[in-house]
Amino acid sequence: MAATLRDVADRAQVSVRTVSNVVSGYEHVSDKMRQRVLRAIEELGYIPNPVARTLRTGKTGLLSLVVPEIDVPYFSQLAREVIDAAADLGFQVMIDQTGHDHERERQLLRGGGRRNLFDGMLFAPLATGDELRDVDPARSSPLILLGEHVFDRRFDHVAIDNVVAAHDATTHLLDRGRTRIAAIGAQPKERYATPLQRTEGFRKALDEHGLEPVNALQATAAHYGRADGYAATASLLRESPRPDAVFCYSDLLAMGAIRAVFDAGLRVPEDVAIIGIDDIEEGRYSRPSLSTVSLDTPFIARTAVSRLAARIEDPGLPAEEFVAPHKLLARESTG
Amino acid sequence: MAATLRDVADRAQVSVRTVSNVVSGYEHVSDKMRQRVLRAIEELGYIPNPVARTLRTGKTGLLSLVVPEIDVPYFSQLAREVIDAAADLGFQVMIDQTGHDHERERQLLRGGGRRNLFDGMLFAPLATGDELRDVDPARSSPLILLGEHVFDRRFDHVAIDNVVAAHDATTHLLDRGRTRIAAIGAQPKERYATPLQRTEGFRKALDEHGLEPVNALQATAAHYGRADGYAATASLLRESPRPDAVFCYSDLLAMGAIRAVFDAGLRVPEDVAIIGIDDIEEGRYSRPSLSTVSLDTPFIARTAVSRLAARIEDPGLPAEEFVAPHKLLARESTG
């Protein structure tokens, strides 16, 4: 059905070698030949088969992006930029979701049983424990980790300085005169890097202001969604004295938190100030608009993709760490 | 480096045929052989190369999902469900974004020069004109269209009844006693199916209530984002008399609209009622929560993926149309 290289060669009366040269833009082909070949390609509507090419070259032109859930705004924003950055370098992107399933994470790290289908992987788990331990950098396909600051120096790594980001957010609340500051986002059971680091930054900021963290004001959240933020806040507001500010470990938690404050008959920021982390677009239009720590997702995406491309070219590259800039954005929700 | 079928065969002292049989779960293999093979596979850490398999079978196990922008909540929600539905059927999903570029849409419809890399395509453009005209269903890879109600009967099609959905939304505003109803979402220049159909439903509802559509109250929106909704609403509110309700062609437009109303010193829904279409989660937590028309994205995703799988099996299937259910959700933004 579909024309092959050989069909083109037959029609143009040349060898497949020559056709291949023309198709892949090889320099040394005479003009006469090139014309003949191009005409045959045109006439047959020939399209090269990337799979066959892949089998030969070992490169598929495909990257795999692994996220917990693509419909979490932070990840869909990241995905958008990853796809664009990848396209600029000639790659397409397939997306896998881990849900919140460790076994699935582990499986995907091993290539999901389809290792050779993509040239490299961007792994952006919400929460990674020691799934990585079993992975051998030398044997697995090129891998870039996204999002954590420290966990495994054997892999390339585009990080956020979570401790500082959380510290900045908390300090902003303190600077606004808040003293009973709650936090939402610690993990109930697991000991993941991101929440641990954010908790560390949170406590550090309190400490610098001579405040003790109050256990009852530190709420856990299994996921980082609106529903979790809502539930946790509703519960925090029943404490007495109640908190006068909430630091949410994600903007989505914060969106739920804002709604919960109002449903409790209180006001943001007058009664309770709220700040998040991520800077999703939703927070710029919400009422009140959400103060947050903006993570530079374009930087993260571009850095990760270009590093992955480099590592695909040269798998022997030493593991490196890149830290994405972040920036506090004071908006209405913190007055 | 990586072990091949032949390596396994050598190690297990059997033929590649037998190994292949074991790997692909062929029935008739003696237990003794199977054990030998499995052990060799284990020892060598063998993983089948899907590319080579593909070259032979012609199936990659990859679907392509094409959307305008993955970070638009409606599309990321859809993507999430498509990826899950695809995984259930053994497919992985690659995502391409068209931006709002017609040329890119056309290019992707032709397979983006990499036709054979995926088994089939789900095409969910925000706005498609006649890019499809040039596409020959018999020659292109299996294709399912998502989102429009009518445009090309030659292709499978999972649709929304846009006319009825828009009619229902508008009628809801009318039932609440609103009479100066604005609409946001018509396209400035292009004549795309979705906006045209929603406009049709909007006018029909007005007509049934004996109202004439007021030109000044029908705002265009180039994209369907928050910024567009904000700008259009800000401008509509300067009309006099000003509208007492706004029907937005997307929830994201509506989120911008709500913010614009408040920035103008007015209240939702008291002064201006607002309704959208899509039912994104954001609208359930916004203040006020957003009345909307819920589109059944799980239905859309599951139907589209399973139809695509069926068409991949049997490309000769006649084109069919599926209509996704929708449902009006009255929330705070319409009082």
Added chain:
DNA sequence: TTGTAAGCGTTATCAC
């Protein structure tokens, strides 16, 4: 039930 060998559509290594 298992082995042998012929492709799948490319690219790459030789020669010429």
Added chain:
DNA sequence: GTGATAACGCTTACAA
């Protein structure tokens, strides 16, 4: 500069 031809790793007739 161009032509044969051998891989790439797998599936699948065809034989045995």
